[in-house]
Amino acid sequence: MIELDLTTRLASLKLKNPVITASGTCGYGEELKEYLDPDIPGAITVKGLTIKPSVGNPAPRITETPAGILNSIGLENPGLEEFLATKLSVIGKLNVPVLVNISGHSLDDFAFLAEKLAPYPQIAGLEVNVSCPNLAGGGMAFGTDSELVYRVAYRVKENYPGPVIIKLTPNVTDIVEMAEAAVAGGADIISLINTLLAMAIDIDDKRPLLGNTFGGLSGPAIKPVALRMVYQVASRVKIPIIGMGGIMTGRDAIEFILAGASAVAVGTATLIDPGAVARIIEEIKEYMIEKEIKRIKDLIGQAL
Amino acid sequence: MVIGLMVEVKSNQRVGNDYYLLKIRALELTDSIFPGQFVHLKIGRDNLSFDPLLRRPFSIHDLSDEKDIYLLYRVVGKGTRILTDYKTGDKLDLLGPLGQGFKLDFVSRKILIIGGGMGIAPLYFLAKRLAKQNLLKVLIGGKNKEEMEYFIARFRQADIEFAVATMDGSAGFQGTVVDLWQKDNTQPDYLFACGPEAMLREVQVIAQKKGIPGQVSLEERMACGIGVCLSCVHKTNKGNQRVCKEGPVFSLEEVVFDD
């Protein structure tokens, strides 16, 4: 038996393995513990946080589409104050790095959240969700304008000493332009992809199926798109990448790593199989044994 | 590859127009199952089937004397259609029991149970448990006699006092089950209800007027079923609550129904 080395690096973050739980699909880590030992993931990314509490979107918030799910949860979360009062102690008990996913409706929101979260060593880094609308600037998503991506990255970096991950939205014409803007703004790591903007219509009611009309598509249906974007970004950008979008198996994860991701995140798979992260790690090991690969790091970007 | 628990299908029979009774053996689970809880099934020949992708939630309908689990399901779409193909001896991937069931520390009380449509499925299990120590009455309602026939037979067999309402009057009272309650004017100490949201809303209004406490079981579209994704939340007077985790059973007073 060869000794397998699954460790990977994301800027200053050292992960014991490359499989991370994706934001919004693992609560605050503890909700999963009956099904997934919280010590197993390489890191845990918690639900998107906003300054003020949010009740999210109207029901129905979820529907299934071919090989995918469409969600419009709408960033329901308890808000910063409640997060600091009750959730921080929960994530403080976890033994793996915890990434806090943040969202805002203005540049100042992002800067404020970064500053307020800076003092806490329980938080290993911030993942900045730029998929939300810029209410101050007309409602276009931050992540669809490279100037805004640059500024968000810059403002968060300015206020937060730890590693900053910019999480890109796929709803753009040129993903590389957005990735380069994030790098220019000072991002340490890039994660991609967030969900694809999509919809479904109920032909009996003759109305949009989701309460919010539009939702975000995730799951196996988006994997080829996500993989292409990771590949494109990895070809042009030097900072580490967290790849995600439709990863259901270890073999899917390996594809992302070969495309240039230093780590991967698993979202939708956990909603179906709460132990998916542990299974995927085992499947990655099986692949490494089969191919006689000792270090997962040796696979990063091999398909580029 | 195994996800959740692989359980064995004991039987899967059509028992009504468009609904089926599925009997599964899961002895590991039965001692911890309570009325009102549900199981989350991954349907499809392959555990990793992408079509359907998500699990599907079903209430516990009954436990057999041999501790087998009964689910009663209506065929409404792709998942339930594929479920009808399962045969005796086939394996199913099951997560559960999930959620908070009915709280039932009741003795010698006058209890009313009101169920509409497939909402009656979990109430049968509840009624069987409560009938032993309480004065129980069950009101059930549906579209027509065909839909109600199975339930009528089951409640009769269990020797539980019940009355039926159908929209077309083909069995029992003509009208909704709530109309039936109004007409029959039962004044219970406590009530339980499950069914379409419009029905539950009416039950809540009437119960409030009469000062009757109770519990309701809600349904929302679910993804994870275990509390991590916030797909299934419902408004309550304590804010949004997850139907899969804090529910599906809530106290009648705390649920907030939109108009």
Ligand SMILES: Cc1cc2nc3c(=O)[nH]c(=O)nc-3n(C[C@H](O)[C@H](O)[C@H](O)COP(=O)(O)OP(=O)(O)OC[C@H]3O[C@@H](n4cnc5c(N)ncnc54)[C@H](O)[C@@H]3O)c2cc1C
């Ligand atoms: C806690 C809970 C307990 C349930 N118990 C039972 C039960 O005992 N017996 C039973 O027959 N059904 C029950 N349901 C509803 C059942 O889960 C859905 O009918 C089923 O998921 C439909 O799957 P499908 O693939 O056949 O339909 P799809 O093709 O997914 O959809 C067809 C139709 O079913 C409805 N539907 C889809 N998913 C859900 C869902 N998660 N909840 C409610 N409606 C949905 C949609 O509105 C749609 O019109 C329960 C639902 C919940 C949330």
Ligand SMILES: Cc1cc2nc3c(=O)[nH]c(=O)nc-3n(C[C@H](O)[C@H](O)[C@H](O)COP(=O)(O)O)c2cc1C
């Ligand atoms: C129910 C649900 C909730 C999500 N919530 C968030 C969130 O709060 N913040 C965020 O950046 N991404 C969120 N996402 C996106 C995921 O983190 C991930 O980027 C996306 O789903 C693609 O990965 P997947 O196909 O493995 O799910 C959510 C996805 C789902 C399905």
Ligand code: FES
């Ligand atoms: S279905 Fe995911 S939280 Fe209830």
